[in-house]
Amino acid sequence: MNVTVTVNGKPYTRDVEPRLLLVHFLREDLGLTGTHVGCDTSQCGACTVHLNGDAVKSCTLLAVQADGMDVTTIEGIGTPAALHPLQTGFWEEHGLQCGFCTPGMIMSSAELLKHNPSPSEEDIRLHLEGNYCRCTGYHNIVRAVQHAAGMMAGQERREAVEAADD
Known part of the structure; x- marks a missing residue:
């Protein structure tokens, strides 16, 4: 077909x-x-x-x-020269170990942040229930998503200020 x-x-x-x-x-x-x-x-x-x-x-x-x-x-969702905030978050917050689950975790988390730009720890854990990690215990994954949410919120604030200045 x-x-x-x-x-x-x-x-x-x-x-x-x-x-x-x-x-x-x-x-x-x-x-x-x-x-x-x-x-x-x-x-x-x-x-x-x-x-x-x-x-x-x-x-x-x-x-x-x-x-x-x-x-x-x-x-x-990102390039080596311009990582997506979730990719940066996983890097900076050590949200990966072997890295096998990481693409799926990032893609699921991107959907979460699209609908909930400021998720709680519980929101993140609930949203990622369909993603399994055998290495990390999820603590740093949650921190990585929170880090990305903060980065994205800061970027939105900067864009709003720049738009207001125009």
Whole structure:
């Protein structure tokens, strides 16, 4: 089947098997290996991406279900030269150890911060229940999300002041 998907702002058209999972399409057909395959049962969240702006587990969707949609992967939210505040937060607050779960944690957290720019520790922990980390114990992950929320709030304040000055 022919599938056309916009991934990280770039359109792709591919002929795919109807049963191909979105996670495998991203990794194998497009070479975007930041989205990880952890459990194949939607339990771990390592495969989390944004589909039309909402966090989804890409191991539970077929590539053909994403036809005509926008997909954002971890490669699409920041660059090495301009990290997303969540990427900076995970770096500065030591929110990762092995790093396997980190892309999914960041993608899930980005959705949280989109809807709740100032989450409590409990809000963060509840939102990340669908993401499993085997290394960290979550304390630094929560701190990383809080750090990013603060960075993003500061950026919004700076932009508001600059707009008022114009």
